[in-house]
Amino acid sequence: MKSSQDIFELFSEIPDPEIPVISIVELGVIRFIEVLDEISIQIIITPTYSGCPAMKQIEDDVRKKLIEHGFSVIDIKTIFSPPWTTDWITQETKEKLRKYGIAPPEETTQDKSWLLGIEKKITCPRCKSLNTKLISQFGSTACKALHQCQACLEPFDYFKCI
Amino acid sequence: MTTKEALFKYILRIGDTNLILGQRLSEWTGHGPFLEEDLALTNITLDITGAAKSLLEYAALVEGNGRTEDDLAFLRNDRQFFNVQITELPNGDYARTIARQVLVDCFDFYFYQELSKSKDETLAGIAQKSLKEVTYHLRHTSAWLERFGDGTEESHNKVQLALNELWQYTNELFEMNEVDEILIKEGIAVDLNVVKTKWEKHISDLVEKSTLIIPQNVFMQTGSRKGIHTEHLAFILAEMQALPRMYPDAKW
Ligand SMILES: [Zn+2]
Numbered sequence: 001m002k003s004s005q006d007i008f009e010l011f012s013e014i015p016d017p018e019i020p021v022i023s024i025v026e027l028g029v030i031r032f033i034e035v036l037d038e039i040s041i042q043i044i045i046t047p048t049y050s051g052c053p054a055m056k057q058i059e060d061d062v063r064k065k066l067i068e069h070g071f072s073v074i075d076i077k078t079i080f081s082p083p084w085t086t087d088w089i090t091q092e093t094k095e096k097l098r099k100y101g102i103a104p105p106e107e108t109t110q111d112k113s114w115l116l117g118i119e120k121k122i123t124c125p126r127c128k129s130l131n132t133k134l135i136s137q138f139g140s141t142a143c144k145a146l147h148q149c150q151a152c153l154e155p156f157d158y159f160k161c162i
Numbered sequence: 163m164t165t166k167e168a169l170f171k172y173i174l175r176i177g178d179t180n181l182i183l184g185q186r187l188s189e190w191t192g193h194g195p196f197l198e199e200d201l202a203l204t205n206i207t208l209d210i211t212g213a214a215k216s217l218l219e220y221a222a223l224v225e226g227n228g229r230t231e232d233d234l235a236f237l238r239n240d241r242q243f244f245n246v247q248i249t250e251l252p253n254g255d256y257a258r259t260i261a262r263q264v265l266v267d268c269f270d271f272y273f274y275q276e277l278s279k280s281k282d283e284t285l286a287g288i289a290q291k292s293l294k295e296v297t298y299h300l301r302h303t304s305a306w307l308e309r310f311g312d313g314t315e316e317s318h319n320k321v322q323l324a325l326n327e328l329w330q331y332t333n334e335l336f337e338m339n340e341v342d343e344i345l346i347k348e349g350i351a352v353d354l355n356v357v358k359t360k361w362e363k364h365i366s367d368l369v370e371k372s373t374l375i376i377p378q379n380v381f382m383q384t385g386s387r388k389g390i391h392t393e394h395l396a397f398i399l400a401e402m403q404a405l406p407r408m409y410p411d412a413k414w
Binding site: 084 | 204206207209210212284286287288290291293294
C-alpha cells in the first residue's frame with residue numbers, strides 16, 4: 001500500500017494550472033492525504049482564493065493522477081480553516097517564481113505596516129532593482145498584483161501576500 | 163424556530179448578500195474605468211462570488227432536503243432572498259460603486275473577524291478565509307474613496323452624493339431578529355451591535371480623512387431580513403436566473 005508521502009510525491013508532478021513552474025504541493029493547497037487501502041483515498045484541499053477558478057482544475061488533475069495509480073474510491077474535500085497563506089510557500093519555491101518572472105511574496109502576513117500607509121518595496125524579478133512601483137493591487141489572476149520596475153521599465157507580476 | 167432552521171436562514175442571509183453583490187459588481191467586468199481597475203474589481207467580484215458559493219453550499223447541506231447551492235441561487239424568487247438591499251442597488255458611476263463597496267467591505271471586515279470565532283466550524287472557516295480577502299479589498303476601496311473625496315471638485319461631489327444616497331441602506335446591515343437571538347445563545351452568530359460600533363468608528367475616520375461628510379438624520383430603510391426588497395432585485399434575478407430556469411438541465 002502506498003503511503004501518504006508517496007502520494008505527496010505523485011502530486012508534486014502536478015503543475016499549478018496558472019503558474020506551471022511550481023507544483024500544487026509547493027503552492028500549499030494539498031492539506032491532508034490519507035490512504036485507506038489499495039483503492040481508497042481521502043484528500044483534503046484548501047483554496048488559495050474563495051473564487052479561484054483554478055481549484056476545479058486542480059481537483060480534476062488530482063483525481064486523474066489517482067485514477068492513473070489505481071485508486072477508484074476517491075474522496076476530495078475542501079476545507080477553509082486554517083486559511084491558505086503565502087507564508088506556506090518555501091524559499092525554494094519562491095526562487096522558482098522569481099526565475100519565472102513573478103516576484104515572490106516578500107512580506108509575511110504578520111506584517112501589518114500597510115495599515116500605516118507604508119508600501120513595501122518589491123524587488124524586480126528581472127534586474128533585481130528595488131526601484132519599483134505598484135501599478136495595481138490586483139493582477140492577471142486572483143493571487144497576483146501588478147508592479148513596474150523603474151530601472152528596466154518592465155512590468156511584472158507580484159505574488160500578493162495574504 | 164429550531165436551531166437548524168435559524169442556522170439555515172442565517173447562512174442564506176450571508177450567502178445571498180455575497181451572491182447579489184457579486185452579481186451586481188460583475189456588471190463592471192469589461193466596463194471598468196481603465197484596464198487595471200477593471201481587473202481589480204473583477205478580482206474582488208470573484209472572491210465575493212466564491213464566498214457566496216461556499217455559503218450556499220453549506221446552507222443546502224444544513225437544510226438537508228436535497229436542494230443544491232445552484233437550486234438556492236437560481237430557483238428562488240425575490241421574496242425568498244435575504245441579501246441586504248444595498249447590494250442590489252444599481253452600480254451607478256464608479257464613485258457610487260466604490261462608496262457602496264467601502265461600506266460593505268468595512269462591515270465584512272469586522273463581521274468576519276467576529277464570525278471567525280463562531281462555534282460553527284464551517285462558518286468560522288469560511289469567515290477566516292473571507293476575512294483575508296476582504297482586508298485586501300478594503301485596502302483598495304478605501305484608497306479610492308480617499309482619492310475621490312480629496313480629488314477634484316467633480317469627484318468629491320460625485321462620491322459625496324453617493325454617500326448621501328446610500329446611507330439610508332446602512333442600518334440594515336446591523337439588524338437582528340429571532341434568528342440572531344437563537345444563534346447568539348448557541349455561540350454561532352455574531353452580535354451585530356459589536357460590529358456596528360467598530361464599523362461606525364472606522365467609517366467616520368475614513369470619511370473624514372477623505373474630506374467627506376456622513377449624512378445626518380437620515381431615514382433608514384429596512385425589510386431584507388423579511389425578504390422585502392427594492393424593485394431592483396427582481397431585475398437582477400431575471401437576468402441571473404434566466405438560463406437555468408429556461409434550460410433546467412443545462413450543464414457547462
Ligand atoms: Zn527591473
